[in-house]
Amino acid sequence: MSDTSIIRTAESERISHIDYFNIAISVDCVIFGYEEKELKVLLIKSDLKEFSGLWSLLGDLVRPQEDLDAASYRILKERTGLDNVYLEQVHTFGALNRHPSGRVISVAYYSLVDISHHQLRLTHNELHWHKLSDLNELAFDHQLILNKCLERIREQVTEKPLVFNLLPEKFSLRQLQELYQAILDVKLDRRNFRKKIMLKDWLTDLNEMEPDVPHRPGKLYKVKKILKPRI
């Protein structure tokens, strides 16, 4: 890592690094949910005076003995009570003045959760689901982070069976189509959508019908194999 041609050891390098141990590293989680045909994101009221009144993503400093992925799972678990959730690293944000307390570099993860999951317990009363379509200014560079994560999800939803993390276990094709429409912000043709999704072979027909709908009920499906944490 340097041009000096002296052979160094890990120990000598550790010492020479000490000057550099003054950048903090955090993880920010963009936790998406889906409700009322809209994509939502879980935010917490910023507890920093500089951002008072603004909402921010769920984040925390990475602990010295904690893996990055582990930190993101911890944050999610602490805030929602959920484990066993899909999380993916997206990008690292390191602009010099992104944090008013000093140099904090933040690794962004996104996660998709079922808002109606019985296990979901928001553990803080300043924690709320916000419609993506209706967001005010966010603290820090969190709008930037959110945009990047949204972009990533849009790239991935048609390739991988991700969106099922946002839905209850049983769902109809209509619900699934509405979800894709919400994520991609497009209108899809019903017949073509059904053909395409069936071709992917992601779904199992439950031989059950949607209950409590004021019209002809649709069949219910579940996903064959959901993408789960790699931890």
Add this chain to the structure above:
Amino acid sequence: MSDTSIIRTAESERISHIDYFNIAISVDCVIFGYEEKELKVLLIKSDLKEFSGLWSLLGDLVRPQEDLDAASYRILKERTGLDNVYLEQVHTFGALNRHPSGRVISVAYYSLVDISHHQLRLTHNELHWHKLSDLNELAFDHQLILNKCLERIREQVTEKPLVFNLLPEKFSLRQLQELYQAILDVKLDRRNFRKKIMLKDWLTDLNEMEPDVPHRPGKLYKVKKILKPRI
């Protein structure tokens, strides 16, 4: 960032963060080049005793007053003399024991450079281009980082006019096709390749012919608008 409901200021938070300022952050650059119909990567002999004899990516600690992107440009510039080069952040690697000197989290970037560029000057005699097809064990988790970057490039080359960064300014369609073949590790049909690349409208016909070839010379092209640094 915490559950305490005391309102904190950036200053008080800065102080409470001090315990956490003991993770170092580095940038590793996967610098790809192309020569003799093969993709190559620029590596340096590891100067750590623990990895003696092994090659490693080009990296350095991020300086306290340095943006992440700026760090990657600095590393590239220091090692190759090149600026004005395409660099993209790919992933951040933070496993606990990835670095023998202590906790070092590394942000990986990839870059594509023209090995024959007149400005290219390798600034260190332990710095060499290695065929991807012919790599030995690398230091740290650098094989992992390299794989991730290669994967990313493969996803992107058909979408964005990236590969032109690997070629001299003027090139023939044969050279371009060989390059795609090297990156994607596939054999492409010449007629289909030409049709497809022309449809993308990335190239300008220079009305010049390839010099010094022992067969019918091909036309030379240059790219219309190369992707350049965002710095």
Add this chain to the structure above:
DNA sequence: TCAAAAGTGTTGACTTTACACCCATGA
């Protein structure tokens, strides 16, 4: 004149899109 690669189009397979009618259910 030979070897090597340049240049060039068509066909069939497949994928994508657009589009409309009858059916089942609850109110």
Add this chain to the structure above:
DNA sequence: TCATGGGTGTAAAGTCAACACTTTTGA
């Protein structure tokens, strides 16, 4: 019986893959 969405197929357009012959150049 009405309103609502469920369920279904086909044709046209577009994209992709396979494939062969003639031309130009240098040796």
